[in-house]
Amino acid sequence: MVVSxxxxxxxxxxxxxxxxxxxxxxxWTGYVASPASVAGKxxxxxxxxxxxxxxxxxxxxxxxxxxIVQEPEDQFYGERLYRARDPEGHVWTFTQTLRSxxxxxxxxxxxxxxxxxxxxxxxxxxxxxxxxxLINLGS
Numbered sequence: 447m448v449v450s451x452x453x454x455x456x457x458x459x460x461x462x463x464x465x466x467x468x469x470x471x472x473x474w475t476g477y478v479a480s481p482a483s484v485a486g487k488x489x490x491x492x493x494x495x496x497x498x499x500x501x502x503x504x505x506x507x508x509x510x511x512x513x514i515v516q517e518p519e520d521q522f523y524g525e526r527l528y529r530a531r532d533p534e535g536h537v538w539t540f541t542q543t544l545r546s547x548x549x550x551x552x553x554x555x556x557x558x559x560x561x562x563x564x565x566x567x568x569x570x571x572x573x574x575x576x577x578x579x580l581i582n583l584g585s
Contacts, residue, residue, distance in 0.1 A: 472534065481535030493539045495525075500542035504528045507540075523547055 449458040460469040473480050481488050496503055504518050512530035515537060520526050524547040529539050 481537075486535055488535070488537050490536070491539070492536070493541060496540055496542045498542065500526050500528065500540060503540060504530070520544060 447458075447460050448456065451457050455472070457472045458469070459471075460467050471478065473483065479489060501518050504514060507530045508514050512532060514528060515531050516527070516529040518526055518528040521541075524543060524545045525541040526544050527539060527541045529537050531537050
């Protein structure tokens, strides 16, 4: 579900996964802030792993108004990655697995993984992507 206010501004979106769901809202009370209200600092990290087509995904995001803050680039850990900033200033990271690097992890891999939070909040980005026509939540 995607909800806009009378001015057409996205104010609420949600996505369901089986019996669970994720909700992303815009600012609506004093304790909820977007990067636009905190000098552009991000208050969360959101990652989504795509099955395929990351370069086309990036171009589509750019075409619908996302600011690309990191162009698609292959990473040492076997992913291709790009980052986009949404209209409120949230930075979303999109990745695609290119190859397995099991047994080939460099020093610092565990620390990088915990800092990046790869296994957390990936699905939230789907809501923003769906609201911009980048993906279909039904798939």
